[in-house]
Amino acid sequence: MTYPSAPARSAAPSAAERAYQHLKRAILEQIHPGGSLVSEGEIAEATGVxxxxVREALLRLEAEGLVKLYPKRGALIRPVSAREIADVIEARRLVELYAAERVWPRRAPLKADLAARLAEMRAAHAAGDLTALMAADRAFHATVVDAAGNEILAELYQRLRDRQLRMGEASFRLSPGWAEVALTEHAAQLAALDSDDPQPWLAAVAAHIDNAATVLRTLR
Structure with missing residues (x-):
């Protein structure tokens, strides 16, 4: 008699990976804000490694531009610069508008997916859960990019997400009413998918990116 084999267990993350994920999440969620200094000992104690x-993790984060290492002192969390904001907004505009144009012929299934993401945003906002709101907001945008069917662009957009998260966190925290504006603008994008003309959809996507850029620039 043969027996089914036991399901393979996924390998536990290495100590360096745990330290990397812990500190990266703390940076992106503004637990360690830009300009603050963290020590190797502090990270080691927090992660139990x-x-x-920890040094391996910090080297990875330095390569990603999130920290600057100072020997025997620790790591400085790099603040978001005006140049970084401008570069990310420009990249977002290029990728998202291209994706929005590509997905128009296949907008019916996209609309259902975006409606689900918008519902998640509204629920998170009602609960006052900023982390969940940010995650649903990113998922809304990524859904459009993924639907375009270009894997290289989707990977590029994934790399932009971390930078967007730090900036988006700041905008939601520091700009009164911005969460409500984002919800309204996402709803406008969703409604534009009902049109027979792609221009309202493309205009709604562009307007949302431009409005986000305006808010982010005022935070500098």
Whole structure:
């Protein structure tokens, strides 16, 4: 008699990976805001690992532009710069408008997916859960990009997400009413998918990016 094999267990993340994920999440969620200094010992204690994997994690984060290392002092969390904001907004506009144009012929299934993401945003906002609101907001945008069917652009957009998260967190926290504006603008994009003309849809996508850029620039 043969027996079914036991399901393979996924490998546990390495100590360096745990330290990396812990600190990266803390940076992106503004637990460690830009301009603050964190030590290797602080990270090691928080993650329960030795300093060697912490150093590996910090080197990865430095390569990603999130920290600057100072020997024997620790890591400085890099603040979001005006140049970074401008570059990310420009990249977003290029990718998202291209994706919006590509998905128009296949907008019926896209609308259902975007409606689900918008419902998640509204629920998170009603609950006062900023982290969940940010996640649903990113998912709304990524849904459009993924639906365009270009894997390279989707990967590029994934890399933009981390930078967007730090900026988006700041805009939602520091700009009164911006969450309500984002919800309204996402609803406008969803409604534009009912039109037979793609221009209202493309205009709604562009307007949302431009309005976000205006808010982000005022935060500098």
């Amino acid at each position: 030795s300093r060697t994997p």
